[in-house]
Amino acid sequence: MSTAELGAESNPYTQMQHRLDKAAALLSLEPGLYSILSTPTQELTVALPVQMDDGSMRVFTGYRVQHSIARGPAKGGIRYSPDVSLNEVRALAAWMTWKCAVVNVPFGGGKGGVICDPRRMSQTELEKMTRRFASSLMDIIGPERDVPAPDMNTNEQTMAWFMDTYSMHKRVTDTAIVTGKPVGLGGSQGRREATGLGVALTVRESLKHLGLPESGCKVVVQGSGNVGGIAAEFLHEMGHHVVAISDMYGGIHNESGLDMPAVMKHLKKTGKLEGFPGAEAVDNAELLTLPCDVLVPAATENQITSANAADIHAKVIVEGANGPTTAKADAILESNGVFVAPDILANAGGVTVSYFEWVQDRMGYFWEKKDVFNRMERIMVESFHSVVESAKKNNTSPRIGAYCLAVDRVAYCLRLRGVYA
Numbered sequence: 574m575s576t577a578e579l580g581a582e583s584n585p586y587t588q589m590q591h592r593l594d595k596a597a598a599l600l601s602l603e604p605g606l607y608s609i610l611s612t613p614t615q616e617l618t619v620a621l622p623v624q625m626d627d628g629s630m631r632v633f634t635g636y637r638v639q640h641s642i643a644r645g646p647a648k649g650g651i652r653y654s655p656d657v658s659l660n661e662v663r664a665l666a667a668w669m670t671w672k673c674a675v676v677n678v679p680f681g682g683g684k685g686g687v688i689c690d691p692r693r694m695s696q697t698e699l700e701k702m703t704r705r706f707a708s709s710l711m712d713i714i715g716p717e718r719d720v721p722a723p724d725m726n727t728n729e730q731t732m733a734w735f736m737d738t739y740s741m742h743k744r745v746t747d748t749a750i751v752t753g754k755p756v757g758l759g760g761s762q763g764r765r766e767a768t769g770l771g772v773a774l775t776v777r778e779s780l781k782h783l784g785l786p787e788s789g790c791k792v793v794v795q796g797s798g799n800v801g802g803i804a805a806e807f808l809h810e811m812g813h814h815v816v817a818i819s820d821m822y823g824g825i826h827n828e829s830g831l832d833m834p835a836v837m838k839h840l841k842k843t844g845k846l847e848g849f850p851g852a853e854a855v856d857n858a859e860l861l862t863l864p865c866d867v868l869v870p871a872a873t874e875n876q877i878t879s880a881n882a883a884d885i886h887a888k889v890i891v892e893g894a895n896g897p898t899t900a901k902a903d904a905i906l907e908s909n910g911v912f913v914a915p916d917i918l919a920n921a922g923g924v925t926v927s928y929f930e931w932v933q934d935r936m937g938y939f940w941e942k943k944d945v946f947n948r949m950e951r952i953m954v955e956s957f958h959s960v961v962e963s964a965k966k967n968n969t970s971p972r973i974g975a976y977c978l979a980v981d982r983v984a985y986c987l988r989l990r991g992v993y994a
Contacts, residue, residue: 771922
């Protein structure tokens with residue numbers, strides 16, 4: 574494979590566009606609507622000067638992309654990483670548009686990111702950078718315009734700083750400007766667990782759909798954060814055997830199954846999975862190809878590609894991360910009979926509960942965790958069956974079925990709204 578081909582396969586925006594093109598063709602989407610849906614509504618690049626703890630000045634680059642606001646305010650996380658790029662943020666914003674449409678919540682798609690290495694920054698430096706970023710976005714964000722949330726390397730504290738900065742500028746405490754906040758600052762019960770629980774529920778529904786056992790399956794999870802780690806714990810509770818799990822340093826494997834509560838305690842205590850007793854080390858590349866019934870890629874983009882897709886042994890892949898599988902890998906997996914529950918369905922539990930948080934903030938009344946989980950489960954199960962039905966109707970894969978469902982819902986709103994000129 575040439576360098577250009579490898580670059581195209583690893584470009585997340587190209588991958589998103591490839592799936593959009595397939596769905597648009599199946600739906601016979603009008604060219605004008607296709608042009609709108611394939612073009613971000615708004616993109617902003619900002620320079621963020623920050624005085625570091627040693628007195629030096631550094632300028633970070635931040636992005637916010639709003640892909641679509643046809644169905645409601647833009648919605649999407651903010652990530653801090655050295656690998657953030659405008660193409661990545663564009664793709665993530667578009668995936669948020671489709672994700673919100675799949676679960677039928679009234680948001681559009683947005684995403685943000687800052688090019689930085691948060692592991693090498695102090696809390697003070699991160700706070701300064703976050704506040705500068707929030708103030709730089711004041712003209713385009715708001716509870717009825719664009720509602721950020723945590724993502725890779727950001728958390729409840731990041732959102733608290735973000736909310737406070739926005740509120741200080743507006744001279745009013747506005748908790749609905751972000752989601753994923755601490756519960757004491759208007760956050761929702763169950764938000765931290767929502768994405769991981771949604772992944773576990775999608776595993777359950779996928780196994781039911783395929784007539785596979787609803788407990789006792791061998792599961793491999795790539796990633797051990799708020800998506801992978803929490804999904805693994807829920808799957809363990811459901812009676813499955815999580816035989817391998819990984820973090821950024823590598824993975825651990827036990828063919829008989831890992832004690833997930835003990836694994837997560839070890840991870841919290843030491844900061845690494847490495848050294849967990851009774852497990853052998855496995856690298857992240859090998860982990861993906863381990864024999865298992867269910868594979869949950871819950872780390873980052875472009876993990877399953879044309880280079881390793883043929884070596885995947887799982888019967889079911891449930892995507893906890895955004896964009897973990899490339900379009901070329903899709904074709905290989907489909908030809909091998911692997912059922913893929915796509916990211917825009919499988920990890921939509923997070924945005925569903927973010928929507929609940931936004932609703933609770935706006936009405937000033939908060940629900941118990943069991944109510945949050947029950948409402949989320951109903952939406953996730955209904956959405957799973959809608960995706961399967963869409964795939965059947967359009968004679969395509971679950972991924973393109975999900976895209977057809979999402980694109981059709983967004984296009985419906987655009988047709989009704991028309992084009993302002």
